[in-house]
Amino acid sequence: MQQDESFEVVDLSGKVIGTARRTELHRNPSLIHRVIHVLVFNLQGLLLLQKRSRNKDTSPGRWDTSVGGHVNISEDIRTAALRELQEELGIVGCTINFLYDYFFSNQMETELVSTFTCVHCGPFRISREEIDEVRFWSIDDIGVELNSGKFSDHFVEEFIRYGKVRGRR
Numbered sequence: 001m002q003q004d005e006s007f008e009v010v011d012l013s014g015k016v017i018g019t020a021r022r023t024e025l026h027r028n029p030s031l032i033h034r035v036i037h038v039l040v041f042n043l044q045g046l047l048l049l050q051k052r053s054r055n056k057d058t059s060p061g062r063w064d065t066s067v068g069g070h071v072n073i074s075e076d077i078r079t080a081a082l083r084e085l086q087e088e089l090g091i092v093g094c095t096i097n098f099l100y101d102y103f104f105s106n107q108m109e110t111e112l113v114s115t116f117t118c119v120h121c122g123p124f125r126i127s128r129e130e131i132d133e134v135r136f137w138s139i140d141d142i143g144v145e146l147n148s149g150k151f152s153d154h155f156v157e158e159f160i161r162y163g164k165v166r167g168r169r
Contacts, residue, residue, distance in 0.1 A: 007033045007070050010112055014101075019073060026058070029110045032103070033070065036081040037115045037158055038096060040066035040089070046136035048124075050088070052152065053132050058108075059152035061132070068154070077114040085118070089134070090125025094118040100165060104157050115158065139163075 009018045009031050025033045040048040048066045052059050069084035071077055078096065085091040096116040104111045124134055143163075146156060 006073065008073055010034055012103075014112055022070075026109050029105055029108065032110045032112055034077065034080075035068060035070050035111045035113050036077055036084060037065045037113055037154075038067035038081050038085055039099075039115065039117045039158075039162065040085075040091070040094075041117065041119050042121045042136055043119065046138055047142065048089075048120075048134055048136050049142075049151075049155070050126070050130075050134050051132045053128070053130055056130070059154065062152045062155075063137075063150050064152040064155045065158050066134075071114075078116075081114070081116045088127050088130055089120075090123075091118075091120050094120050100161070102157075102161055104154060106153060113158070115162070 004021045004023050006019045006021050007025060008016045009020050010033065011017050012032070014034070020031050020033070025031050042048070049063045050066060052062055052064050054060045067081070067084045067088050069080065069088070071080040081096050085094060085096070096118045099115045099117055101112060101114050104113050126134055142159060145151070146159060151159070
């Protein structure tokens with residue numbers, strides 16, 4: 001991962017309107033950029049979470065979505081999701097299913113998030129640059145701990161959104 005690589009800036013409809021460096025995107029919430037999340041479940045319905053490396057610039061040491069990453073310039077979201085699965089967890093050949101898109105915004109950035117799911121039970125080959133550890137969690141256990149400060153703000157938003165979608169099924 002290059003520390004100041006460039007990514008596409010999109011408008012509210014997801015149309016590419018330019019590019020900006022990572023440092024700009026993470027300092028200016030008016031610059032919307034695309035990211036993907038993949039929720040990895042096992043056969044028992046437990047959700048794999050990653051504990052972010054303590055060296056990360058955002059949410060170090062907090063539990064986060066199974067996989068998350070920026071979409072590269074000219075890359076489609078499905079390709080980005082498959083690439084990030086391989087880079088972060090060593091998963092290759094897993095069937096992914098699109099769930100939804102949403103905007104995540106805080107005082108530092110705004111992301112157009114595309115979320116996918118897949119089923120994989122391991123083993124995992126984690127990227128030590130990105131991740132300190134991974135662990136499967138029950139949905140109930142996550143719900144009990146959601147506001148404890150253990151999770152990234154990104155994941156809290158993702159989990160709430162996933163719960164709403166899951167509740168409609």
